[in-house]
Amino acid sequence: MVKKKEHGLLSPLFQWRDFRLKLFVEAILIGFLSGALVVFFRFMLEKSEEVRDHIYLLLGQQGLPYYVLWFLILVAIGLLLGYIVKLVPMSTGSGIPQVKGILTGQLKMNWLRVILAKFIGGVLAIGAGLSLGREGPSVQLGAAIGQGISRMLGRLRIEEKYLITSGASAGLAAAFNAPLAGVIFALEELHKNFSPAVLMSAMAASLTADFVSQQFFGPRPIFSFQALPVLPTYYFVHLIGLGIVCGVLGFFFNWSLIKALNFYSKLTIMPKIFVPVLPLILGGFLGFYLPEALGGGHKLIDSLAQGNLGLKMLVIFFIAKFFFTMASFGSGVPGGIFLPLLVIGALVGNIYGDIVITLLHIDPYFRDNFIVFAMAAYFSAIVKAPVTGSILITEMTGSFHHLLALITVSMVSYVVCDILNSKPVYELLLDRILANKDPRLSKNEGKNKVIIELATCIGSTLDGKRIKDILWPPHCLLVSIKRGEQEIIPKGDTKILGGDYLFIVVSEDQAPDVNQLLTKLAGEGS
Known part of the structure; x- marks a missing residue:
């Protein structure tokens, strides 16, 4: 009996080509299902944000009773989010650290409960205005689909790891219309090595999920930077300065994020279920005075591309978006940090670009370049995945002409963060989850x-x-x-x-x- 079980465990190694072909076929199925789920998630987020914007527009024309009613609704949403997180602890936060923990065997996940909790919680949290992104939940939703398919087909644990990875890469691909970034993310961030089996299955899932996404949202890139010029090589010296700035600020981002999480965890004056109410109330006030800080921030990046904001306003947006992101993510509700950190990076790039244009007389024609490059640099400093960051921004802007500049600024920011001894944000978050996890999650x-x-x-x-x-x-x-x-x-x-x-x-x-x-x-x- 023992020999038979061991043979079943090792059979993928003895039939490696058949195993990879089976992974490829299963990854296509996972890519299709993950893509469809993430597309539905994106659709619900877009509709909820439209409803939110319409509500704030109407409230501006109403009296005090309607203001009170809206804040009561926000309190109710906060309590519901607190209950969801309490009921399904694996649905908290981004979801990417949880996927990493599952792949290393340190965490366990009930895939169906996570799908329901992450989907509903993500729509409520982001739709209500918290500064969170869709990418983390999308990655975890895809990973849960991968695990669900594995369990329903009765696959071995070694195969399940690949299927979970395939689902995660498909989730990122569908979230941002970025199939290559989904594959590189699986190799660089989730597995941290180049595995042919991971590459083959992740590529199949990502391409399939992107195909599904494009059928619904179209093939256009996420960000609309039209006709972005190629930065001349004699301007590359300014990319070094931008990389240094993004590296230092990326270190500060990671430090602040952990401080925010610790602040909420030590908040004993109220039950944990009430914690999400605090950032939602803050977001309620921001909705009247600075609505651009709400949600993921996609519209804010589009406004930067139009070049209508002055330096003073850019600094205000940067401060508001940064601290509201800390307040939102620190509360532990379902939601990612990919998109908010890209928005903050874009603001940093815009501020940096305006300064060098004014002081060093750089051609204003290249202002948008600094916005785009700073997104990649800031991502690389925080996540410490420069290749993923460069490919992601390349796909999100729809141009491969800037890859050299993207990699240059990303590597500079990565090195700066490395010198500052900053750990990747998802490793920091996973370490924190493991230090505070429920004993039931590690029962083995x-x-x-x-x-x-x-x-x-x-x-x-x-x-x-x-x-x-x-x-x-x-x-x-x-x-x-x-x-x-x-x-x-x-x-x-x-x-x-x-x-x-x-x-x-x-x-x-x-x-x-x-x-x-x-x-x-x-x-x-x-």
Whole structure:
């Protein structure tokens, strides 16, 4: 019986090509379902924001009783959001840290409950005006679809990991009409290695989800920067300054986000279910005086593209959007930070561009370039995923002519944040979730086995060593090595080379610790 179970666990490794083909087909199904769900999510958000804008327009023509009624509605929405988060803790916040935790085996998810809670909570929170984005919920919705398909088809855990990743990349692709960014996000952020199986399944899911999205929203890019000129190379020195500014501000963003979360967690003067009411009340006042700060901020970026805002107004928008994002996300309601941080980055780029145009007499023709480049730089500093940031902004603006400048400014901001010793925001959030998680989420008897897929970097501790000469962590077994298309059955004298993919069987309860130890051994510069 044991041998039969082990054979079932290892069968994907012994039939690797068939396994990848099956993943490809299943990923198309997941891409279609995830795309349809995220499209519906985007549609509901757009309609709810239209209703919200109409409400504020009508309230401006009404008396005090209608103002009171609106704030009572906001309080009711806040209480409902607090109840949703209490009922389904995995629906809180962005959702991307939760997906990362699920892939590493540190968190567990009830896919159907998460879909319902994330969808309803996201529409309520963003629709009511909180400064949150649709991308985090979209990624988690897609990941939940992937897990649901895996469970319904009775797939093994190793296959489920790929299907969850496929759903997550499809969610991002459908949220922003950015299929390439969805794939790179899966490789750079979720798995942090280049896996052919991940690439193949994520690409199939992302392209399918993007196809579904384009059928509904059209093929146009998310942001409307028309005829953006190519920045001359002699202006690239200004990109270094922009990258430094975005790197420092990105560090401050991550620091402020954790401080905001800690503030709400230590707020003991009211029950936790009342916490979402606070940012909603704040948003209610902003709706009358600074409505551009509400929601994700897509319309604010479009207004920057039209160039109608002065420097003083840009600074006001930056301060309002930054602190309202902290207040909104810190409350723990369902909603992401992708879009708000891109909006804040765009404001930083606009302010920087206006300053260098005024002081250094840069041609105003290139002002919009700084807006677009700052979005990528700010994203790279906060998420520490410069390739994803560059590709994402490229797809969202609809032009590949600026890729060199995007990568340049993104890498500068990444290096600055690295010097400041800032961790990626989703790792910070995952660490915080794990430190405060419900014990039920980590309850594990250790009876199940899982397979860890590990990429060996050139120059790592494992590179060039024989298997028998390596001090392996306890509770694990190396069962297969993939070197290109070649499968190697490991023996004591087998030498591991840089670029190899190692497949290691480990008890499910030991997987996070073993994965952490082996990642250090196989990592670059270890």
